[in-house]
Amino acid sequence: xxxxxxxxxxxxxxxxxxxxxxxxxxxxxxxxxxxxxxxxxxxxxxxxxxxxxxxxxxxxxxxxxxxxxxxxxxxxxxxxxxxxxxxxxxxxxxxxxxxxxxxxxxxxxxxxxxxxxxxxxxxxxxxxxxxxxxxxxxxxxxxxxxxxxxxxxxxxxxxxxxxxxxxxxxxxxxxxxxxxxxxxxxxxxxxxxxxxxxxxxxxxxxxxxxxxxxxxxxxxxxxxxxxxxxxxxxxxxxxxxxxxxxxxxxxxxxxxxxxxxxxxxxxxxxxxxxxxxxxxxxxxxxxxxxxxxxxxxxxxxxxxxxxxxxxxxxxxxxxxxxxxxxxxxxxxxxxxxxxxxxxxxxxxxxxxxxxxxxxxxxxxxxxxxxxxxxxxxxxxxxxxxxxxxxxxxxxxxxxxxxxxxxxxxx
Numbered sequence: 001x002x003x004x005x006x007x008x009x010x011x012x013x014x015x016x017x018x019x020x021x022x023x024x025x026x027x028x029x030x031x032x033x034x035x036x037x038x039x040x041x042x043x044x045x046x047x048x049x050x051x052x053x054x055x056x057x058x059x060x061x062x063x064x065x066x067x068x069x070x071x072x073x074x075x076x077x078x079x080x081x082x083x084x085x086x087x088x089x090x091x092x093x094x095x096x097x098x099x100x101x102x103x104x105x106x107x108x109x110x111x112x113x114x115x116x117x118x119x120x121x122x123x124x125x126x127x128x129x130x131x132x133x134x135x136x137x138x139x140x141x142x143x144x145x146x147x148x149x150x151x152x153x154x155x156x157x158x159x160x161x162x163x164x165x166x167x168x169x170x171x172x173x174x175x176x177x178x179x180x181x182x183x184x185x186x187x188x189x190x191x192x193x194x195x196x197x198x199x200x201x202x203x204x205x206x207x208x209x210x211x212x213x214x215x216x217x218x219x220x221x222x223x224x225x226x227x228x229x230x231x232x233x234x235x236x237x238x239x240x241x242x243x244x245x246x247x248x249x250x251x252x253x254x255x256x257x258x259x260x261x262x263x264x265x266x267x268x269x270x271x272x273x274x275x276x277x278x279x280x281x282x283x284x285x286x287x288x289x290x291x292x293x294x295x296x297x298x299x300x301x302x303x304x305x306x307x308x309x310x311x312x313x314x315x316x317x318x319x320x321x322x323x324x325x326x327x328x329x330x331x332x333x334x335x336x337x338x339x340x341x342x343x344x345x346x347x348x349x350x351x352x353x354x355x356x357x358x359x360x361x362x363x364x365x366x367x368x369x370x371x372x373x374x375x376x377x378x379x380x381x382x383x384x385x386x387x388x389x390x391x392x393x394x395x396x397x398x399x400x401x402x403x404x405x406x407x408x409x410x
Contacts, residue, residue, distance in 0.1 A: 007108075032091070061175055067124075073119065079117075083124075084126050090385050092386070134158055134164050136323070203349045206376075207351065214288070221246070253302045266285055342403035
């Protein structure tokens with residue numbers, strides 16, 4: 001391993017800042033919802049940088065982008081690395097973007113040092129990782145890995161009824177390359193941690209060994225619209241009161257399974273949402289996560305019991321549907337060891353870590369040996385315009401990515 005090769009941290013930083021200008025928000029973040037005009041501009045800029053670096057670019061049927069640097073061997077499968085360019089509505093500069101541009105920086109650095117690799121190298125951009133516009137999240141990497149079929153992926157709709165296929169076509173990113181046709185020997189994804197663990201432990205690198213499982217639910221509570229002034233408190237069927245108790249119950253469930261469990265109600269639709277009408281219908285989106293599938297099952301049972309009991313108490317009807325399930329993920333040992341070895345040889349403080357957030361790597365790992373590299377973010381803040389990462393930490397993660405890729409491509 002040639003420890004003297006380092007990425008160009010100024011180039012990496014300047015490109016992250018340039019990408020952040022596309023869809024820039026007032027508080028310093030980015031808003032590039034999947035397959036919007038802002039996303040198109042980000043994709044176009046990325047592809048231009050890839051072509052300038054001598055890469056061949058292909059786009060598949062889900063709009064996933066693959067930029068290839070040829071290797072010495074024509075027989076070996078490529079080593080791939082990347083992430084996503086789409087953001088949350090109030091997203092930060094680094095989430096996803098760092099992984100894409102760190103992978104491109106690896107190729108630029110190898111070009112600078114005239115280093116050829118045995119294996120081809122591929123930088124990937126996965127469509128709609130965030131799920132902020134089209135649900136479920138990570139849908140395109142899921143189609144690639146065979147978790148979803150192509151028609152399911154292309155038929156996903158946003159809140160305006162626009163399908164993912166229509167949105168891809170509208171920004172001219174509906175490719176004809178078969179999704180899942182190109183195979184890789186390994187996949188590495190660099191990412192900011194999106195949590196406080198590395199910063200708290202004063203570690204520069206997180207060697208990600210797996211990802212906790214995620215389950216999303218939709219809950220509907222059906223009461224009865226009624227006048228707020230003339231309807232006595234006794235006998236009301238207030239769907240919002242029931243929803244409030246469900247929200248508290250969700251928090252209680254997570255607290256019973258600490259420290260690993262987390263659970264959140266992040267979306268509420270209250271109807272009719274009128275000042276002087278008792279709410280008759282409320283929709284909730286519930287997010288429950290844990291690294292142990294057995295505990296996930298227990299938490300779901302507790303959730304179903306709580307909603308049933310609350311609904312009975314408040315005299316409302318209910319529905320509860322699991323809408324998304326991403327089981328806990330264990331990453332590939334050889335990829336983990338490559339990341340760990342690179343971090344150790346480069347002299348970075350590191351630790352093993354389980355990801356609390358979902359990533360494209362979760363789905364990719366079902367088809368390809370995979371691992372991830374984390375770098376700390378300030379106060380663990382992410383999915384927020386004030387998301388911030390130190391320049392040197394970004395460089396350290398990209399250096400580990402570079403050398404892990406060199407190990408895997410030997």
